[in-house]
Amino acid sequence: MSSKPAHPIRSYPAFLWKAAGVATDGNAAFYAWMTALTAIFLVGVHAYAQQFAHGLAITAMSDHVSWGMYIGNFTFAVGLAAGAVMMVIPAYLYNDHEMHDVVIVGEILAISAIVVSLAFVNVDLGRLDHAWHLMPVVGRFNWPISMLTWDVVVLSGYLFLNLHVVGYLLYTRYRGAVPDPRWYVPFVFLSILWAVSIHTVTAFLYSGLGGRPFWNTAILAPRFIASAFVTGPAFIVLALQVVRRLTSFHVGDGPILTLLSVLRVTVLLNLFLVGSEVFTELYSGGSHTASARYLYFGLHGHHALVPWIWSAIAMNIAAAVIFLSASPKTQLWGIDVACVLSLCGIWIEKGLGLIVPGFVPSTLHELIEYLPNEIEWKVTLGIWALGLLVFTVGLKLAVTIFTGRMRAEEA
Amino acid sequence: MDELTRRAALKTGGATLGAAAFARALAPLTEWEENVSVDSFLQKHYKEMNKLEMSVVLARLETEALEEHGVAVSISDPRPTPGVSFAYALNLSVCIGCRKCAVACHEENNHDRATNNSYIRVLEMKKGGIDLEQGRTDYKHPVPDDDHFYMPVQCHQCDNAPCVKVCPVEATWKEADGIVVVDYNWCIGCRYCEAACPYHARRFNWQKPEIPAEEINPDQAYLSNRIRPQGVMEKCTFCLHRTRNGRMPACLEACPTGARVFGNLEDPNSEIRWVLENKRVFVLKEDVGTRPRFFYFFDE
Numbered sequence A: 001m002s003s004k005p006a007h008p009i010r011s012y013p014a015f016l017w018k019a020a021g022v023a024t025d026g027n028a029a030f031y032a033w034m035t036a037l038t039a040i041f042l043v044g045v046h047a048y049a050q051q052f053a054h055g056l057a058i059t060a061m062s063d064h065v066s067w068g069m070y071i072g073n074f075t076f077a078v079g080l081a082a083g084a085v086m087m088v089i090p091a092y093l094y095n096d097h098e099m100h101d102v103v104i105v106g107e108i109l110a111i112s113a114i115v116v117s118l119a120f121v122n123v124d125l126g127r128l129d130h131a132w133h134l135m136p137v138v139g140r141f142n143w144p145i146s147m148l149t150w151d152v153v154v155l156s157g158y159l160f161l162n163l164h165v166v167g168y169l170l171y172t173r174y175r176g177a178v179p180d181p182r183w184y185v186p187f188v189f190l191s192i193l194w195a196v197s198i199h200t201v202t203a204f205l206y207s208g209l210g211g212r213p214f215w216n217t218a219i220l221a222p223r224f225i226a227s228a229f230v231t232g233p234a235f236i237v238l239a240l241q242v243v244r245r246l247t248s249f250h251v252g253d254g255p256i257l258t259l260l261s262v263l264r265v266t267v268l269l270n271l272f273l274v275g276s277e278v279f280t281e282l283y284s285g286g287s288h289t290a291s292a293r294y295l296y297f298g299l300h301g302h303h304a305l306v307p308w309i310w311s312a313i314a315m316n317i318a319a320a321v322i323f324l325s326a327s328p329k330t331q332l333w334g335i336d337v338a339c340v341l342s343l344c345g346i347w348i349e350k351g352l353g354l355i356v357p358g359f360v361p362s363t364l365h366e367l368i369e370y371l372p373n374e375i376e377w378k379v380t381l382g383i384w385a386l387g388l389l390v391f392t393v394g395l396k397l398a399v400t401i402f403t404g405r406m407r408a409e410e411a
Numbered sequence B: 001m002d003e004l005t006r007r008a009a010l011k012t013g014g015a016t017l018g019a020a021a022f023a024r025a026l027a028p029l030t031e032w033e034e035n036v037s038v039d040s041f042l043q044k045h046y047k048e049m050n051k052l053e054m055s056v057v058l059a060r061l062e063t064e065a066l067e068e069h070g071v072a073v074s075i076s077d078p079r080p081t082p083g084v085s086f087a088y089a090l091n092l093s094v095c096i097g098c099r100k101c102a103v104a105c106h107e108e109n110n111h112d113r114a115t116n117n118s119y120i121r122v123l124e125m126k127k128g129g130i131d132l133e134q135g136r137t138d139y140k141h142p143v144p145d146d147d148h149f150y151m152p153v154q155c156h157q158c159d160n161a162p163c164v165k166v167c168p169v170e171a172t173w174k175e176a177d178g179i180v181v182v183d184y185n186w187c188i189g190c191r192y193c194e195a196a197c198p199y200h201a202r203r204f205n206w207q208k209p210e211i212p213a214e215e216i217n218p219d220q221a222y223l224s225n226r227i228r229p230q231g232v233m234e235k236c237t238f239c240l241h242r243t244r245n246g247r248m249p250a251c252l253e254a255c256p257t258g259a260r261v262f263g264n265l266e267d268p269n270s271e272i273r274w275v276l277e278n279k280r281v282f283v284l285k286e287d288v289g290t291r292p293r294f295f296y297f298f299d300e
């Protein structure tokens, strides 16, 4: 460590330049990974360019099912971003030191997941060129009445909070200085509350619509939070496993065990809430439960979503069984499998399984089904590739700085 | 070559390839047909334009219609008349489900021809109840059928309109005479309003509407039947380009049975007032609290 930290302002350009170097430099595996992601991203860009030119008519959406794959993925990605807070809480509220050392992984996940969710909203817009109408002051921002404006506020707020914390920590370490808690701890605490708000507001987006009984339920926000607290930790466990296998960054068993104990609770909580909802919908019957019947069993010969939702339930149950029974000491790979299973399960449940039944049957009880088409799959994969690019670059930068291989010249 | 220059060369090569691939990926953008001039991009919200600005916009839209569709149209901007508040009522005892209203709407409002779009959906319902779940819109047999009655559904111009509440950019709002409108040049196409509407009254322009020049209705208004751009929301406006000028909505004029009653709620001698005062009227989905201006009734 240098005795005197580098100048906080003058060393910034060099920091950015070196960061760009780190982001584009690595071994053959790194290049292969980044090239593959870029290629998938470009496939997405190409599909989106077609959609932009010819209109959303080239997707599978219609006036009957007017939101689909994009809004489903948006919802899932917001959950992922919110779930990252499950690292922040032990690290800062419970002073778990080992977690504190790696909490930056969670914050980078939050940033990447918000980028993903914002991208999904934007590709879903009919008029991207009118998006500036959403800006406060120059546009007409229907706040506080429209829940979508709340979502804009909380999502961009969460993005900035996490960008600030991550940027501050990395830059200070780069300069060889000790981070000043006054400059980031208040933001970290704010981000904990904020994380809950992003997924709550996103749930309110749907649950506030009285004309859509499938969404118009108070359990939606709790369900969103419960599933977010599964996907966030599950993704982070996988990321930590990769980091400790592929880099010299030290990740102890502690954080993984802590996240596992979180998962053991949340995965059951999530299943419990799903169960409560399914019971209420199916036991009472009546036309307001038609969407749930469509989702789980099919309605009048239409059952496009049935195999999806039952796979989701099977994956979630299998994940719960593994989380609760596998020994993390000897069967870490089992935990990995369970993480993948619960991510896939909730991706279906909080994606297509949440959005599409809201529209089937339609408000006039017409049964028009929806499954994403090729364009939507390509755009979707492209956006997730973009998210992984952001996540990889962020992680690489953090690992390089934290292991002392990128630092400022001495002042 | 030493390691550093080799890496630099690799990176430059990679960046060049990447940029080329990116340009290639974006190529379909050149097929975009929308006419987005700087003026239209920067156009202000309807409520923020003064008379002069509005006249400039109307002239521009007329020119664009001529260029894109080859028809001379006239686009006006009729405003609500003080003391006028519109409402609609529909007699379910006489409606025969012939869909003439839906067709008239299709033609009057310059809807896309290929998708056969219309703001009106006619539900065929089982007699003996008003259960939407038993209704269907895709009936093909001769009408009327003895076991059924028919219920056309269009925008209910709700006084507590969920679509207006949810719009993040105030691109849709309720006018003083009760009509809910959309500024097609302000809508961002998020379709939140379409999800919010309990009556499936809103339609999205999934692509640019196509209408043969000779079929275009040239009598247009900014807030109603002008040809919509791609990617924005549209809806029934009670034909405000007609009704604000003292005429009846196209759907009413087309109805062969006289099932439709339209008028000014504030005029005590209007037919609509008579219906509301003397018939047993009901609104659809009263429980969702939308307070519609569209009523249904049966003859005794």
Ligand code: SF4
Pocket (backbone or CB within 6 Å): B166, B167, B168, B169, B170, B171, B172, B182, B186, B187, B188, B189, B190, B191, B192, B193, B194, B232, B233
């Ligand atoms: S689609 Fe247009 S009118 Fe509807 S909520 Fe979005 S911006 Fe508003």
